Amino acid sequence: MASAPKPLTGTKVLVMLVAFFGVVIGVNVTMAKLAIATLPGTDVDSPYAAGLSYDxxxxxxxxxxxxxWQVNAHIERRxxxxxxxxxxxxxxxxxxxxxLKFGGRLERPTDKRADLSVELTEAGIGIYxxxxxxxxxxxxxxxxxSEARGQRAFLSRNRVILN
Incomplete structure (x- = not known):
C-alpha cells in the first residue's frame, strides 16, 4: 500500500517562496556586480570640455x-x-x-582599458x-x-583586424 501524500502546509509554501526569490535576487546581484566590474568606462572623460574644444x-x-599629406600606415602582427x-x-x-613626432595608439572599440600606446621613431627619411x-x-x-612645432599636424583613426 502506498503512503498518503504529505499535505502542503503554510511552512512549505513559505520555504518555497523564500527559496525562489532568494535565487532570483542572488542572480540579479551577481549580474549587477559583473556588469559594474567589466564596465569599460566613458569615451570622453569630460564631454563639456570636449564640446568646448570642438571648434x-x-x-x-x-x-x-x-x-x-599622404600618410600610409601598415601594422603587422609578429x-x-x-x-x-x-x-x-x-x-x-x-x-x-x-x-615629425609621430605617435600611435591601438584602441579597443569595446574596452578602453585594453588600449596600447605605440611610440614611433624615425627609422628613415619620412618612415616612422x-x-x-x-x-x-x-x-x-x-x-x-603627428606633431609639428607643438601643434597637431595629422590625426587618423582606422579600424584594423589583427589575427
Missing amino acids: REISAARDQTARK TDGGATLQVEARDASGLPISG RGNAASVAPGQWDLVIE
Whole structure:
C-alpha cells in the first residue's frame, strides 16, 4: 500500500517562496556586480570640455586637409604576439617628410582599458616605426597622430583586424 501524500502546509509554501526569490535576487546581484566590474568606462572623460574644444578640432581638420599629406600606415602582427607599426609620411608633392613626432595608439572599440600606446621613431627619411607588445587578436582602432612645432599636424583613426 502506498503512503498518503504529505499535505502542503503554510511552512512549505513559505520555504518555497523564500527559496525562489532568494535565487532570483542572488542572480540579479551577481549580474549587477559583473556588469559594474567589466564596465569599460566613458569615451570622453569630460564631454563639456570636449564640446568646448570642438571648434579647434574642426580648424585642425581643415588645416590637415589643406596640407594634402599622404600618410600610409601598415601594422603587422609578429609571431611573439606583438605588432610592428610603420608609418610613411609624404607632403603634397610626394616628398618624404622628416623630423615629425609621430605617435600611435591601438584602441579597443569595446574596452578602453585594453588600449596600447605605440611610440614611433624615425627609422628613415619620412618612415616612422614602433612596436607594441602583447597585442590581443581582434578588432582595434589604429590612431595615428603627428606633431609639428607643438601643434597637431595629422590625426587618423582606422579600424584594423589583427589575427
